[in-house]
Amino acid sequence: MQFNRRFNLAPLALLGSLLVSSVAVHAETPAACKDLKKGATCKYLEPSLTPQERAADLVSRMTLEEKAAQLGHTAPAIPRLGVPQYNWWNEGLHGVARAGFATVFPQAIGMAASWDEPMMQKVGDVVSTEFRAKYIEHLHPNGGSDFYRGLTVWSPNINIFRDPRWGRGQETYGEDPYLTSRIGIGYIKGLQGDDPKFFKTIATSKHFAVHSGPESNRHKESVYPTPHDLEDTYLPAFRATVTEANVQSAMCVYNAVNGVPGCANEELMENYLRKSWGFKGYVVSDCGAAANIYREDSLHYKKTPEEGVAAGIKAGMDLICGDYRNHMTTEVQPIINAVKQGLLPQAVVDKSLVRLFVGRIQLGMFEPSLPFANIKKTDYDTAANHAVSLDMAKKAMVLLKNDGLLPLKKAPKTIAVIGPNADSYDALVGNYYGKPSNPVTVVDGIRARFPESKIVYVEGTGLVGPAEPPVPDSAFCLDAACKTPGLKAEHYAGAKLAGAATLTQTDTGAHFEWKGEERESSIRWTGFIKAPASGDYQFRFSSEGGYRVWVGDKLVVDEWGVGDAPSMLAGSTTLKAGEIYPVKVEAFQIGPIGDQKLVWSLPGDAGKEAVDAAKKADLVVFVGGLSARVEGEEMKVKADGFAGGDRTSLDLPAPQQKLLERLHATKKPLVLVLMNGSALSVNWADKNVPAIVEAWYPGSEGGTAVAQLLAGDYSPAGRLPVTFYKSADQLPAFGDYKMDGRTYRYFKGDVLYPFGHGLSYTSFNYAVPSLSTKTLKAGDALDVTVDVTNAGKVDGDEVVQLYITKPNDTANPVLAGFARVNLKAGQTKPVTLKVDARALSLVDAKGVRKVQAGDYTLHLGGGQPKYAKTAAARLSVTGEVELPK
Template identity: 65%
Template sequence: MLCAAAAAAMLAEPALAQAPAAPQAPQGSQAEQGQPAYRDTRLPAERRAADLVARMTLEEKSRQIGHTAPAIPRLGVPAYNWWNEGLHGVARAGIATVFPQAIGMAATWDVDRMRGTADVIGTEFRAKYAERVHPDGSTDWYRGLTVWSPNINIFRDPRWGRGQETYGEDPYLTGRMGVAFIRGLQGQDPNFFKTIATAKHYAVHSGPESNRHREDVHPSAYDLEDTYLPAFRAAVTEGKVQAVMCAYNAVDGVPACASEDLMDQRLRRDWGFSGHVVSDCGAAANIYREDSLAYVKTPEEGITRALNAGMDLVCGDYRADWNTEAEATVSAVRKGMLDETVLDGALVRLFADRIRLGLFDPPAEVPFSKITAAQNDTPEHRAMSLEMAKASMTLLKNDGVLPLKGEPRRIAVVGPNADSVDALIGNYYGTPSNPVTVLAGIRARFPKAEVVYAEGTGLVGPASLPVPDAVLCADAACRTKGLKQEVFEGVALEGAPVETRTVANATFDWTGDRQSSARWTGYITPTRTGEHRFRFASDNGYRVFIDGKPVVDEWGVGDAPSILDGAIRLEAGKRYPIRVEGFQRGVKGRQRLIWSPPGQDGSDAVAAAKAADLVVFVGGLTARVEGEEMKLQVPGFAGGDRTSLDLPAPQQDLLRRLHATGKPVVLVLMNGSALSVNWADANLPAIVEAWYPGGEGGHAVAQLLAGDYSPAGRLPVTFYRSAGDLPPFADYAMKGRTYRYFGGEVLYPFGYGLSYTRFSYGAPQLSARSVSADGEITVTTQVTNTGGMDGEEVVQLYVSHPGRDGTPIRALQGFQRIGLKRGETRPVSFTLKDRQLSVVDAEGNRRVEPGRVEVWVGGGQPVSRPGLPEVAGGKAEFRITGSKTLPR
């Protein structure tokens, strides 16, 4: 869905309230005669909701299907904003515990830990709600309890910028992790939801970002059933997810948010979904907009198609001032296009869910109302974030340099992500209260070492530095140092400034949960002649003008804008007028003016390496270069997606220079998608994949280097050697994609990851040599820690159907993460039945068919290549007798 800073109409935050008050009963004859049914907490939620909807006018109904649902005072209905983000922690609502990005949590392959993490996230949503709910029970943006997560789209192609939000490329792993996350968010109370989770983006959605509002995807019936829908089915049938978000794109010519086949037939009829469907932001408008899918011609037709198909809630169109189709809904009903009972059905589902959240009941009757604001970002929650980060660390290569043998005397920490908060948090993030970068983590873990830091290079260009105070003046004669600063309420630099003063630099601490904009004016006198690159390090929009010329304009709509910068040639000693503008929403911390003056060639990093005993290069990507609909004009990237899988050239070049010093170089990657680090694999002694590891991530990396724990993260995606090995990005056919259908040699396979200890596997034992189509079979293996260190192992089970055309090479159908002491042996068992034994035919029918089945149980797939260790594990086979057709 849309990066939320596109919400230009976001309301200012209200005064704090201690706790919500239950909506007041309506005044008048009905109240005098007795309590209305919708206020009767003894009745089922659907009956209460139906009673409430029946009391509304058509105009009131039309406004309740928008994500900013207004209050209806005469009925005691508080305002509610449905839009909240919780991908890996409470997002966009100020300080919160920030867990590793979704792709990093998937790398843990740990269902129990995932569920516990989501439970904590749900607690912090309740804490935020308790802190900011109004006395009448109304809420504002990012202060509600309907969470638009998880993203369970399949990461089919590593070029997709939003793949970091997913649980990887495999339908089974995605389903297991998604179900765990949903159950943790929604809680286990029989009467109330802790929060409501939302499985998105339904369906067949995974880029390209540049065409997402116009993309018409035509998956084969086989790929739809085999790859794109299983995780959504699991989310509904097992996770009991209460909300689903329909996607921007069309599927087989029909917009996803107007697809009766996807929403009415599959989602509600086939899978039994009883919750509500919300559009992605602007997806309802895509149905009729001429510059989008243009499936129909008018908003009335668009909202009619969507509601008839099963959509209930409109997240507004950021391209049209957040129109939520209220007027079009009224018009459609009055013209006879839309049956009002269809609208009523959508509203009943929406209000029933608000009731199940306890939003219409006295707080004393809602168990989750006991959660207070103090339960946000607690030490216990941050400790859980650290444990999740440690569990996600994936060791890709190790020639014996790790774990470190004692504390090095001098460590050079180099690279664009070494001291970067961006590299900790990914996208759709909250604000960690005390973020621990890798540099900070290394300094904390190795207090006796001399730790020297040199950025050396930026992500995709030269290293950038804060513009020094000494080169800035507030007036042309430079009688006053600094810049004139004007601060405005709101994000548009409009009206009279609320604050005007002279400051040392274009630096601002946006404190408090507020919306502000600022302008700095003055003069800059560079000290070197040549090309200078400028940007404003901001979590929202910015512009820089020098000598009256626009240097960079990233005012945009993105919540986390790219690192877009601009270049201008300046002469040393010459004074130039400068104007910097920026805006900010929420609590996002310090913003500052950044430049890359001439001469930033990485020599400082090379010098630091030469003087060190160990070099830790921390590179990769951030959500400023891979993400959602963003501006970025550098080789290898396009609109948030990637055109190359290689490590960006400036980082690769510096790595080579560091390696040439002869000092051991450990490469720490921080990224949300696969990188083709072929040169590093061939030349460096150790490579760690750290993902975007959350607020405590620096500690997790440093403790891994020290050997405080043995890494057990496993890849949830394939690391290919080159984007050239893949089919075209826009092709949604799965042939040649992911470990299930890619036949070539890869750099690191799905499920791969090294350890500091060793594990051996006994031969798999089967409960039977054959199984009927409606039966089950158990596979058991003995796993032993044969190494010299306690550690965790991810036991993986893959199923293949030899000789059967059209099936995956192999498919994950079971996994368990277990901990073993040195020398300990433990049996691990998997039971296979139904869908785990099934195959899909060309028409999209899922069946259990007779024939031979092979299973592999081990510490990864049974694949290798020169340079990778042999995978421990074993193979067994059995036969299926008979056949059985499974439901869609």
């Protein structure tokens, strides 16, 4: 999902500043409830009744037109009934997103690397508190809320990261259904809370189901998973979030599954979700997916909008998210038409509406005053929440390789910090992010942790091209003779450069910074630029908004932006030394913080400065990888190895690889820090670089977490939630949804770093495991206990992993349990993991899940039995039992 509708938040902030957490949601009786007969009441306003009773009563009082409008994500107010407006669209992938300042946690894939379900619940609790605070701060006087200021959270993304080329894999919890289930359950429990009557927020399991790229054809593709893969891989995490976490919302997918659009797929939404799993909540479409049901240039499953919305709602889709980028509306009039034409029974519409209003009632939106009155409107982006983000960032760090260089024995005199992600805000936040008020980049963190060391920072290279330093102010001038420095700057209200300029002034260059002010504005700079050397130049505007750049009479780059953030699209042109060219830059700004500037790449060897710095240093830290500007959702990226947000190669981008090799040639101690949302085939680095750290997109405190890891302030214990392959050539075709040959469960070749891998600054020993029973009746559960000892001299966490080898299974041993435990040096702790029937089951070719009789082997250790030293126990299962879907 992406969103490009812009709106002015200043009035909301003003209104919100007048409100407190105990605000009265309904200050007076609605008009429709004033003139009832004596003794009659509007049941929907009675807190003593059940949410279902209240919702049914409210829906029964609506007209068809009112009902249809409530089925879109921008649900309008119904004043006569006292129903406030509500926007269902809120993003919370790793913190409150797109709603101004917020605590930014590591990207989802990084949090999965913590292998820490209780920590995920703690994070979810913090995030839900911040959502409540934002809701209170911006609540309308009538109890309504606007975009990204509500309580219905469209997270987590529990799709299986089946192929590392998928750009949105960073949003997931990795490639394993069990790990994804547990991490997702933790986050959902934290988001929804444990209040017996009200949900703190409502979480959404997405994208249901069978969705993991490619991005280029997600609106057109029909995927055909085998019955085995559907039950074995694509559905278990969704099932677990319903049956164990009680998730109250699910999001149906853009694509079709087995020929039927996900948002019109009765088999998925009715048979699996509601009937088999007992789901009681509502289903929302991915944004624009309802239109995919009938669009000619999409799935075209139905011919008209009326037929499309009727098919979706009858199949179980309750709420339609529109997508303004693609002119896909919320389909209000087609719903009305469909009912009048007999295509859609009004009773079916009512059923969906009741589900939606049950959700709003359970959030406390129809109470005399809001629940969770202890939460204040200022309870976001706090120091306490930042501390939780730092803790999670440290837990997410994975030490991929270490030849003894780390932890550093003492502070180096000079540290050269080099690379495109060393001082990158983008590499901290990933995608679907909030705005951190004080982001700590890696170079920031190293400066703070090593105050006695001389820190030299050189970018050296860009992510996928040359380094892009800011264009210096000395290159700009107001006149064609270049006698007067500066640029003409015209500031406009709104993001479209529309109307008269609100301010015209002379700026020293094409750059603009702000902090603390929620803004929506745009700027046009005009003037001239003088080329310092002859050759090819690339221009880009470093921005979180859209931009356009003209040099001479050429539009060099146009990335006006349609989503959460534009790509890092650059454009090239040839300039001659000393010549003066007209220049024009246009850009828009949105949000409470920003640092925008025109950047360029110049002719010549941009890496020489980095190599020179390395030669003079005692330690070199190269910080590279990717960013959400090159991997992500439906993106414009022009670079080798990337396509539409997805990747075509798993290699470290060539410009980074070349510079890394040059740095290695200096013979100085070298640490490679990777910041990325998907696996990288760093084969050369694994052979040549002494220490490699996987930092993911680590959130606002990420630089601190990296620096403390280097210093040895804590022992790293993150574990890979995905396989790092040696090459994309080892994998089946990206668009093939068969699991054979994919992920650690079905891949038979050699890998670079296996799923579950991660090194430590200490070592752990495992005793012989004990089972609560050595002979088990099929369908029953058992406990397995193992004593784990920290055999080193450093305190640290260990991630105890349980894998099971099953009889007649073609898969590799499969993860069936894990626990992250802290052990002091020399300490021993017993760790007990429960193994239920589903963990012991197999899925046959027809999609039937059974526990079979036979001998099973349980492996416990710090990784997969193929790659780590494990302790084993034998289990005999008697009988056979079929498990429900």
